[in-house]
Amino acid sequence: MRRYPRFSLFCRLLLGGVWPVLAGCAKPTSEVVVYTSVDQVFAEPVLRDFEKQTGITVRPVFDTEETKSTGVVNRLIAEAANPQADVFWSGDPLRADLLKQRGITTAYASPAGADIKPIFKDPAGHWTGFSARARVLLVNTDKLKPAEWPTSILDLAKPRYRDQVAIANPLFGTTSFHVAALFAQLGEVKTRQFLSDLRRNGVEVAASNGDVKKRVVQGEVTMGLTDSDDANEARKDGAPVQVVFLDQQGFGNLIVPNTVSLLKGSPHPDNGKKLIDYLLSRETEAKLARSCAQMPLHAGVAVPATVPSLDKIVPLAVDYGTTARLLETHKTYLKQWAESR
Structure with a gap:
């Protein structure tokens, strides 16, 4: 009869018998x-x-x-x-x-x-x-009467709203989505013209959508583009603000x-x-x-x-694949725009 060295037999028992039992008892990562x-x-x-x-x-x-x-x-x-x-x-x-x-x-x-x-x-x-969520215009009602509120995003570049508008950095978050969607909807020439006009009109570039909300609530600016959840927080806090869904008679409001x-x-x-x-x-x-x-x-x-209710908002039609590609191809331009004065 063949004999195994004690160590070899122990190893065989451990590896061939005991270890599978122990492994079977181990709790899988969940x-x-x-x-x-x-x-x-x-x-x-x-x-x-x-x-x-x-x-x-x-x-x-x-x-x-x-x-x-x-x-x-x-x-x-x-x-x-x-x-x-x-x-x-x-x-x-x-x-x-x-x-x-x-x-x-x-x-x-x-x-x-x-x-x-x-x-x-x-x-x-x-x-x-x-x-x-929706991209919305948050308006400080202490600074602007309803009859004077913009109805289109393109209105924000008009001289009557000079130095009154804030927008978050268009390289990030839903603001980048919004700008890319405008490139898809309006085309290259019209969107660049709008952004240039917006810059010349004294738009403030904020760090984030939350920062836009804060500036509107505090009256640093009259209005700003932000997300509906940020706007809802301002309204819950009792701030003198209202929400405007833009371009309801035109190409529609961006839904996110x-x-x-x-x-x-x-x-x-x-x-x-x-x-x-x-x-x-x-x-x-x-x-x-x-x-x-x-x-x-x-x-x-x-x-x-x-x-x-989404049923009560005219949405902007979005081709997500095209818009994603436009965002990628316009990053350099948007960085330059955000850093310009």
């Missing part, structure tokens, strides 16, 4: 990594509720207010060969489409988003929209849905899909309507009276 450009104060409670319901640990990475959208997007691009995130929760569709164009996301058709209108989805399934995407080669794809399903649920849309006045894309979601 987590999901999400990168998001959505304000932490609104995104974090949603993610914590997902944790409570599923037992899956969420490891979020948030953007800063000043580099909104670009920070996590650049990180995802840098990590493309070795993905660290499972899900990208974007505050607008442009970054999601940009990542799709770079081959960084993969298709996932969540059953939770089945009844969301096709206009708010990528045709190839790389991202799905939910809970929309959140989007969610699954990253290609992500470390926890199954948990990523579960998080996507949760974000696209009616439950999440109702939470975001209550916390920051975002407009549900599902029909029949109960919302507070302060949340505007």
Whole structure:
């Protein structure tokens, strides 16, 4: 009978018998990594509720207010060969489409988003929209009477509003989406002319949409372009402000849905899909309507009276793929515009 040295027998028992048992007892990692450009104060409670319901640990990475959208997007691009995130929760569709164009996301058709209108989805399934905001003009009512309010974004460059308007840096966040959408809608010549006129008219370039809101509330400027959730915060605080949806008799007002995407080669794809399903649920849309006045894309979601209805807003028609490409090709110009005086 063949004999094994004691050490060899111990090793065989350990490697062939005991170790598989121990490995089988090891608890698998149950987590999901999400990168998001959505304000932490609104995104974090949603993610914590997902944790409570599923037992899956969420490891979020948030953007800063000043580099909104670009920070996590650049990180995802840098990590493309070795993905660290499972899900990208974007505050607008442009970054999601940009990542799709770079081959960084993969298709996932969540059953939770089945009844969301096709206009708010990528045709190839790389991202799905939910809970929309609108780009709005926030007006200080102590400084301007309703009869004098602009009705078109193009009005902001008129001499009568000289030194009265603020806009966030167009390199970042929803402002960059807004400007790129104007390039798509109006064309190169008209959009550049509008931006040049706006500069000559003394527009103030703020650090963020929140900064625009602050300047309007404090009366530093009469009005400013911002997001509807920022405007809602100002109104909740009792500030003397009103919201104007622009170009309702023309090309329409920009609507900005959140989007969610699954990253290609992500470390926890199954948990990523579960998080996507949760974000696209009616439950999440109702939470975001209550916390920051975002407009549900599902029909029949109960919302507070302060949340505007998408059915009552004439939207700007957007080709997201084209608009994403225009944003990329105009970055140098927009940087020069933002730094000019």
